Amino acid sequence: MxxxxxxxxxxxxxxxxxxxxxxxxxxxxxxxxxxxxxxxxxxxxxxxxxxxxxxxxxxxxxxxxxxxxxxxxxxxxxxxxxxxxxxDSGVVRLQQSWRGVLLALAVTVAVVLGAYVYLLPAAATSVANALPVGVERQLGQGVLEVLDARVLAPSKLPRARQAQLRGQFAALVAPEAGAPGWQLVFRSSRIGPNALALPSGDIVLTDELVNLLQDDQAVMGVLAHELGHLHRRHLTRRLLESSAVAAATWVIFGDVSSMLAALPTVALDMKYSRDAESEADDYAVAMLRHNDIAPEHLAQAFVKLGKGSDGPTSSYLSSHPATAERIARIRAAR
Ligand SMILES: [Zn+2]
CATH class of the missing domain: 2.30.29.30 (Pleckstrin-homology domain (PH domain)/Phosphotyrosine-binding domain (PTB))
Incomplete structure (x- = not known):
């Protein structure tokens, strides 16, 4: 040749x-x-x-x-x-053909309908809860790499400071029975103060959020809120809801690539429902109380995020509106 x-x-x-x-x-x-x-x-x-x-x-x-x-x-x-x-393997050729696409679509519709009709009323919740943790980890794998390539950069917080925050949060979580596994990941970001929990259990915390809050107990409140999202598997649920076809492709064909393609976008453009936000707030407030930390620290976190809303804080705010109602709810929580 x-x-x-x-x-x-x-x-x-x-x-x-x-x-x-x-x-x-x-x-x-x-x-x-x-x-x-x-x-x-x-x-x-x-x-x-x-x-x-x-x-x-x-x-x-x-x-x-x-x-x-x-x-x-x-x-x-x-x-x-x-x-x-x-x-290409048979599965790939099937996916490529129109007949295959129609078949996949029909199966998807059946799976989704079946999920809605036969599983518990909150279908996505049931599916999310039925997923083995290992599968969720697979889903979360690589997402951080994509976020790192697009919007995150290495943290500039000194290692000792990172260890201090990690230690505080570990102590906060320790008394909680049934808390999900987590790893705290420090990054700086082009998207301003932010914290987000990935299905893999990685909780990403940006330097900008730590610097904005200037209060470790407020940071603990935000982390506890994110752990609440993990506990209730909100991101996995949201992902299943927002890309049912990709989810079905994944379940049926074992092809995780379309889910992985969707996940960073969903993770960054997260708009949890008000219910999901309230659940995560409640989880955080309960955790703070168990540790004798006033929920006011979490309320103050949202107050501070709200004040900076003209600046780069908007990305966390868009997913976590710091409404007066929310702040009042946290303050009133017993
Ligand atoms: Zn939230």
Whole structure:
């Protein structure tokens, strides 16, 4: 085979250990994939896992050590695969065909209807509660990486300060029976003061929020509120509600990529229902009270967030409106 016969495709390579992006080109010859550019690598085609075809996602090629390659030019990639004798699995071809799409749609409708009719009235809640924790973790995996690439940066808080806040929160959670697993993740952000809980149990806390509140017990209140969301699996529920088709694809075909594609958007543009917010507030207030911390600290957190609402605080505020009603409710909680 001459060099001109070998098509080179531009792609993005990730080593699976850091979020660093490497620009590479991919060529395939004699059953071996060659990467060149920032990273030089060869691997037999048979050792690679090629992601299923999805209409709007980049194709992903995973190496046996967990590194992966993303390719945007799907058409060229498919020609390359065809030329090298690769065949998509039956499931993939089914997903691609219109009949398959209709079948998937019918099954989706049946699953969703079935969920609404036969499970407990709050269908998404039931589905979320029925999910094994391991599956939720799978759902949350990679989300932080995507957020890191788009809106988050490493925290500038000193390690000792991070450890201090982590220790305070661990002490706060300790007396709670049945509290969900959590890990506190410190970041700075382009989205201002923020805190959000991912289905993996990661609670992301931004430096900007710590600096705005200037009160560790208020920070504890916000973290307890986020733990309340985790406890009630609000994000998983919201995700199931907002992308039922992606959820069904995931359940039926085991293809998690469409869910993963939706999750960062949902996580950042989170608009929990008022009920969900109240549940999380109640959870936080109860936790603060168990620890002899006045719920006023949480009320003050919302007051401070509300005052900064012209600035970059709006992203947390849009998901957590600091209404007078909410603040009054926290203050009145017994
Ligand atoms: Zn909330």
């Amino acid at each position: 001459s060099d001109q016969d070998i098509a080179r495709l531009a792609g993005r390579y990730f080593d699976g250990k850091t979020s660093r992006l490497h620009r590479v080109t991919l060529a395939v010859a004699d059953g071996v994939a060659h990467l060149a550019g920032d990273v030089e690598r060869r691997a037999p085609l048979a050792s690679l896992r090629v992601s299923e075809r999805a209409r709007h996602a980049a194709r992903k090629v995973t190496f046996d050590d967990g590194a992966w390659l993303e390719l945007d030019d799907r058409a060229a990639f498919e020609r390359l695969l065809a030329a090298s004798g690769h065949r």
